[in-house]
Each structure stands twice: as C-alpha cells, then as structure tokens.
Amino acid sequence: MLKSKMTSTGVALMLVSLLLLGGCKSIRVTxxxxxxxxxxxxxxxxxxxxxxxxxxxxxYCHGLVSQSFLDVYDRYGDEKFFKYVKQYADTMIYENGEIIGYKPHEFxxxxxxxxxxxxxxxxxxxxEKxxxxxxxxxxxxKEHPRTQEGGFWHKKVYPCQMWLDGLYMGAPFYAQYGKEFNEPEVFPDVVNQFMLIRKHLYDPATGLFRxxxxxxxxxxWADSITGQSAHVWGRAMGWYAMALVDALDFIPAETPRRDSMVIIFRELVQAVEKVQDPATGLWYQVLDQGTREGNYLESSCSAMFTYAILKGVRMGYLDASHRQIALKSYDGIIKNFIRENADGTISITRGCAVAGLGGKPYRSGTFEYYISEPVRDDDPxxxxxxxxxxxxxxxxKK
Structure with missing residues (x-):
C-alpha cells in the first residue's frame, strides 16, 4: 500500500535521502x-x-556524431550504438564500395x-564493402589538389586555401589509413599538413591560429601580405586541436617532426587557456575578440577544447596541471549549455550552426560575420x- 501511494516527489526525496546516507553506490547513474x-x-x-x-x-557532421557513438560503444559495450552507426553506413554504401552523394573529384x-x-x-x-x-x-x-608546399586545399571550389577545419576532416583519417593498411609514406605527409598550418596560420601576437x-x-578576406583571414574563430581552432590529438594516435613515434606536433599542441593549449572565460571556463565564438559587444560563449568550441585538453593530459602530451582547466570548462558546459528536456532527453545549447569563408553568398570573415551566423541547440x-x-x-573519474 505504501508503494502505491508514493508520489513522484516522495521518490525524489527518497533518492536524495539515500545519497545523503551514503547509499549512492546502489543507484546507477547513466x-x-x-x-x-x-x-x-x-x-x-x-x-x-x-x-x-x-x-x-x-x-562530416554525420561522421563526427557517429564517431562519438562508436566511442560510447567501445567504452560501455551497448550494441545499439554500434548498430545505429552500421545502419547509417549500410544505408549510404553500395556493395561495390560506392557512397551515395560522394564524388571524389569534387575534392x-x-x-x-x-x-x-x-x-x-x-x-x-x-x-569488404x-x-x-x-x-x-x-x-x-592521392589526387587532391595541394598548395606549392604540399598542403591539401580545403575544397576544389576554394583554390589555394588551407583551413583549420580541414586538418580535422582529413588528417586523422589519412593517418589511420596509413597505420591500418601499411602505408608508412603517409605519416610524413600527415605531419607536414600540421607544420604548414603552423607556418601560415599562426598569429605570434596571440599564439592563436587564424x-x-x-x-x-x-x-x-585574405591579408594581402600574409594571406591570413582576419580573425580567430573558436570552432576552427577546436577542429585543429582535436585533429592534433587524434592524428597522433596513429603516427609512429619515430616519424620525423612528430615531436613538433606535440609542441604545437602544447603551445596551442597555452594560448587557448589565456582566452578562457574566467567566470564560466568557456570559450568565445571569436577567440581574439573576448568580451567585445556581440561576441558570445559558444558550445562547440568549448566542448572541442575540453575534449582535446583532457585527452592531451591522458596521453601525456600535456602536464597534469592542465586538467584543471578542462575540468572547469566541462563544469561550465554542464551549467551553461546542457538543458534537461521534458521528454527525458538532454540538449546542448548555443552552438554556432555554421561559419566559413568565401562562397556564395560571400562570407567576409569579419567579426560581424562570425557573430551573425545562426545559433542553435543540438548542433552536431x-x-x-x-x-x-x-x-x-x-x-x-573511474
């Protein structure tokens, strides 16, 4: 009788009591x-x-989220996450390996x-598919157009251009392919992509990357002398930070200049930590503009930096002292961006929907441009x- 009369409030209070009494070990938290x-x-x-x-x-958004689902599967073993990703791949890939909508020569x-x-x-x-x-x-x-020094163009329709985003899109795949299928000549080429970004996109005044x-x-949008775009977009640097820690997983230790990638990552983290919002632990849409009117704390770059720093510490690329920076940012994400929904799901809010340069309509790369792009919830x-x-x-924590 007592159970049937217990209200939802009563259940909640009972759970709180169990926690206070040290009974939390018996409660499974998802x-x-x-x-x-x-x-x-x-x-x-x-x-x-x-x-x-x-x-x-x-x-690439489908790939990013699917990759994270496979990571959850690897960590916790629930087959539904693997099956979800496999179903997507099976929907997209024919038996001969062709992929719906994918045209290699669009580069x-x-x-x-x-x-x-x-x-x-x-x-x-x-x-085999x-x-x-x-x-x-x-x-x-193998055929992708490159700069004179060997850097992959971001797209064929964007000739002569390297974007920070592109390092995440291409380098970890390229390095993993080299490791999985015995192409050792890939590794120096992957490292070179990161070196070229450091050479051409680094801003010595801030330590950040355009x-x-x-x-x-x-x-x-390009400076007539340096060729650089004008500003430091948070998510672009987030892509680059993740590209570094992920590509390093597959590049053998003896590869020339691999140690330089680690140094670049350390320098990047130090620069990023300097522009972290001290109150929330989060990062801004335009990193080099701080609290300028219209700038805002943005969820995707905050999550990317948090991931990259935590992984960097775990892998030994960063001193353990950097973990506190990431713990603060993760706490800031939970407090400021994560929303509990009525249906029991959770959402991550305040993500920039998209940003780029050039194209039609033309994207100018100004501060005003970056803060004008739509902001939405649950951006992939x-x-x-x-x-x-x-x-x-x-x-x-484990």
Whole structure:
C-alpha cells in the first residue's frame, strides 16, 4: 500500500535521502556521454537524419556524431550504438564500395571525415564493402589538389586555401589509413599538413591560429601580405586541436617532426587557456575578440577544447596541471549549455550552426560575420565533441 501511494516527489526525496546516507553506490547513474548519445538517437531515429537532414548525406557532421557513438560503444559495450552507426553506413554504401552523394573529384576534404567510422565497422564485421569505401576515400587524397608546399586545399571550389577545419576532416583519417593498411609514406605527409598550418596560420601576437590562409592572396578576406583571414574563430581552432590529438594516435613515434606536433599542441593549449572565460571556463565564438559587444560563449568550441585538453593530459602530451582547466570548462558546459528536456532527453545549447569563408553568398570573415551566423541547440558540432569530452571525464573519474 505504501508503494502505491508514493508520489513522484516522495521518490525524489527518497533518492536524495539515500545519497545523503551514503547509499549512492546502489543507484546507477547513466553516464552523460550515454545520455547525450541516446538523446540524439531519439531526435534522429536513423543516422542519415543527423544534422537536421531531410535527405541522405555523406556529411562530416554525420561522421563526427557517429564517431562519438562508436566511442560510447567501445567504452560501455551497448550494441545499439554500434548498430545505429552500421545502419547509417549500410544505408549510404553500395556493395561495390560506392557512397551515395560522394564524388571524389569534387575534392571536398570535409567528405573524408565520415570515412573514419568505416575502420571500426570493417574491423568488426570484415565486410569488404567498408574496405572498398575506405579505399575510395583514400583515392581522393592521392589526387587532391595541394598548395606549392604540399598542403591539401580545403575544397576544389576554394583554390589555394588551407583551413583549420580541414586538418580535422582529413588528417586523422589519412593517418589511420596509413597505420591500418601499411602505408608508412603517409605519416610524413600527415605531419607536414600540421607544420604548414603552423607556418601560415599562426598569429605570434596571440599564439592563436587564424581561421584560414589563401596562398594565392586572391580572396577578399585574405591579408594581402600574409594571406591570413582576419580573425580567430573558436570552432576552427577546436577542429585543429582535436585533429592534433587524434592524428597522433596513429603516427609512429619515430616519424620525423612528430615531436613538433606535440609542441604545437602544447603551445596551442597555452594560448587557448589565456582566452578562457574566467567566470564560466568557456570559450568565445571569436577567440581574439573576448568580451567585445556581440561576441558570445559558444558550445562547440568549448566542448572541442575540453575534449582535446583532457585527452592531451591522458596521453601525456600535456602536464597534469592542465586538467584543471578542462575540468572547469566541462563544469561550465554542464551549467551553461546542457538543458534537461521534458521528454527525458538532454540538449546542448548555443552552438554556432555554421561559419566559413568565401562562397556564395560571400562570407567576409569579419567579426560581424562570425557573430551573425545562426545559433542553435543540438548542433552536431557540439553534440559529438561533448560526448567525446564526457567519455574522457568518465574515464578520468573511474
């Protein structure tokens, strides 16, 4: 009788009492990484629906979130996460390895990122269509246009340009392919991509990196002398930070200049920590403009930096003292960006929907441009890195 009369408030109070009495060990708390992944699966019941899609896409956002789901699967072993990603891949890939909507000779480096999910699918299932699709994406990089020093263009439609974003889209896949399929000549080429970014996009005045560089100095957004864009976009630097810690997983220790990648990562983290908001532990949409009117604390770059720093400490690239920076930022994400929804899901708020340079309509790269792009909840560029950062937190706590 007592159980049937117990109200929801009574249940809540009972749980609080158990916690206060030290009974929390008997209460299973769902990890935040799992909660966000399950929430995103509820919002997008099939993988092709990720990124608010209404049609099939082989899109870097789908790859980013799917990659984080596979990380959750690896950590906790729940098959539903693996099956979700596999269903997306099976929807997109024909038996001959061709991928719906993917055209290698468009030379869009964004499209490479999604290929990372195929390594784990192939290793687990041994289905040859995944290997064929991996080889197809690898073939793009064999012909992809480059700068005079060997840096991959961001896209064929953006000639002469390297973007920070592009290092995350291409380099970890490229390095993992080299490791998985015995192409050792890949590794110096991967390292060179990071060296070129350091050479051409680094701002010595701040230690930060500008969003993009135009080798040909043709774009209106490019400085006529340096070729750099004008500002430091938070998410672009977040992409670069994640690219460094992820690509290093696959590059052998003896590879020339690999140690320089670690140094670059350390310098990047030191510069990023200097512009961290002291009150919340978060980072701004435009990193080099701080509290300038219109600038705002943004969730995707905050999650990316949190993930990269936590992983950097775990892998030994950073001193353990840096972990406190990431713990503060993770706490700031939970307090400022994570929302509990009425249906039991959670959302991550305040993510910049998109930002770029050039194109039609033309994106100027000014401060006013970056703060004018739409802001939305549950943007995949925030969802995926938040799951990845949460997994790092969960491993650390364990």
């Amino acid at each position: 990890p935040m990484s799992v909660r966000m992944a399950e929430s995103e699966m509820k919002r997008s019941p099939e993988g092709w629906m990720l990124d608010f899609s209404d049609r099939l896409k082989w899109n 869009n480096i964004d499209r490479i990122n999604t290929g990372k999910i195929l390594f784990r699918l192939y290793n687990k299932t041994k289905d 995944y290997k064929k699709a991996l080889d197809l994406q690898r073939s793009q990089l 969003h993009a560089w135009d080798e040909c100095r043709q774009q209106a 560029k925030a969802v995926g890195p938040f799951i990845m950062a949460s997994l790092e937190m969960e491993d650390f």
